Amino acid sequence: MASPEDLTKLFLTLRDKFTKKQYDHYWQTNPFAGLIPKSMFDNKEGLNPTVINLRHTLPTSYPTDLSALALSSGTGSSCEVTATEVNSGQDTRNYGLKVDAWESPVVCLTDLEFSYQAKEVIRNVEEGLTQYAIRRMADWYRIHNISMVDNKWIQDGAGSIKQFENSNENYDSILVARASVLPSQSGASSTEVILDSSASSSDDAYNGREVHIINETTGAIIESKSITDYVGSSKTATVNTAFTTTPASGNKFRVMTTDLPTNELDWGSLKYGYDELERRGANSFAVGKALGEDIYPLCVGPEIMRKLFASDTDLRETVKYWDPVQNFTSRGINHSVNGFVPNKDSFPIRLDAAGQFIYPSINIAATEGTKNAPNPAYKPTTSSGGSAVYEVATILPREIYECHCRVIDTTRYHKAGFDAINYTAEIDWINNRTFKGSNDQGNKGYFRADWQLAAKPIRPEMGVSLLYKIS
Secondary structure (H helix, E strand, O other): OOOHHHHHHHHHHHHHHHHHHHHHHHHHHOOOOOOOOEEEOOHHHOOOOEEEEEEEOOOOOOOOOOOOOOOOOOOOHHHOOOOOOOOEEEEEEEOOEEEEEEEOOOEEHHHHHOOOOHHHHHHHHHHHHHHHHHHHHHHHHHHHHHHOOOEEEEEEEOOEEEEEEOOOOOOHHHHEEEEEEOOOOOOOOOOEEEEOOOOOOOOOOOOOOEEEEEEOOOOOEEEEEEEEEEEOOOOEEEEOOOOOOOOOOOEEEEEEOOOOOOOOOOHHHHHHHHHHHHHOOHHHHOOEEEOOEEEEEEEEOHHHHHHHHHHHHHHOEEOEEOOOOHHHHOOOOOEEEOOEEEEEOOOOOEEOOOOOEEOOEEEEEOOOOEEEEEOHHHOEHHHHOOOEOEEEEEEOOOOOEEEEEOOEOOOOOOOOOEOOHHHOOEEEEEOOOOOOOOOOOOOEEEEEEEEEEEEEEOOHHHOEEEEEEOO
16 A cells, blocks of 8 residues: 555645646636736735825816916016915725635545545545635635725616715615614514615605515525605605515615616716726726727626627727736737727626625535535526626726735744735645644645735726626
């Protein structure tokens, strides 16, 4: 029988065969990794550094009241011109490291010696953890594409968008008015929900809108009602029929506001958005040029990407990038339409009718252990029986935010080791022996992946997170 040392060497040799392929897969499939600058987190800035985003004033009127320069003998008004003071301002935001780790089940190398599928088992365990890390990293970008941009846009009609400004990592402040008094509490009948102080003070503001009881842990909609009348002075919403579910401690109420997306993303809205970005100065942070036009990445789901870009083949322009960023070169993106390059995100963030995130995959039982499967709820409601109603797209000029990775070598801080290759999670095989313990032979071990990342806002006022309806 082979020794534990020989088994470990075989195990690591097989593992190393897959590493480069998986990192290549990461760069090719992550639609955001090449767009966001990366550097090491500076420990000297402290655990929660503060970022100052500088802003300044611009003219607010046309120069129709300028004084004419008068001829004089040298004592005239040309020496007495009053200068307009250009004021500066600043917004401050804190950021900090976020940590995460994953590990595989314990693998017994001796057991694998008797399996003709040893290579497949080894590959599946390590590759599964790597794929988990790749998805987790891409999701890190997806969430920060919402929280690291101040501009939240909602498609509220054909060729029309509403604009909001906040740094939330969701759309709750836009889509949802929370209930402070529930039907099970005193002060409201079984057909009433009293909203909190942030709700509209206008009568009938939420008439026709949905009220949902949500399981706060799972996000599942437990019961839904329609608002038939709303009194702004008392924040009281009356629903069409009495609630049959008594809200529990793990439930919350969501009342959908009047700012819901009503249309799919279209070129009318995007062209308006393009012009808005140009006027804000985003042209200084475009990723390239096409026929003298600034180009921005539109990170969008595959269905809406085909709708927008597939029918405009005669309008495509070859892009000259300022930098041949790995994100575009490895993904084969070399053309633009209407000032945007189509940066496809295969797993865009989707939300249900209550504004809750829907994750694209679930885990189910396999013959042994568990495996992943597509989440049926991630499908659009109207077309295939899912629960997804809204989807998120992102417009990302350069330098919106940065990815800061904390890297610690084995000589620092009590030999705590952390080495993130390519700023992705580093995966290690761990089979430490113990004195008269359960692993004295060194024939058992597991994989572990760790990362510590911080998202540092740079120019959050230039990015856009855009919510639209799926149809």
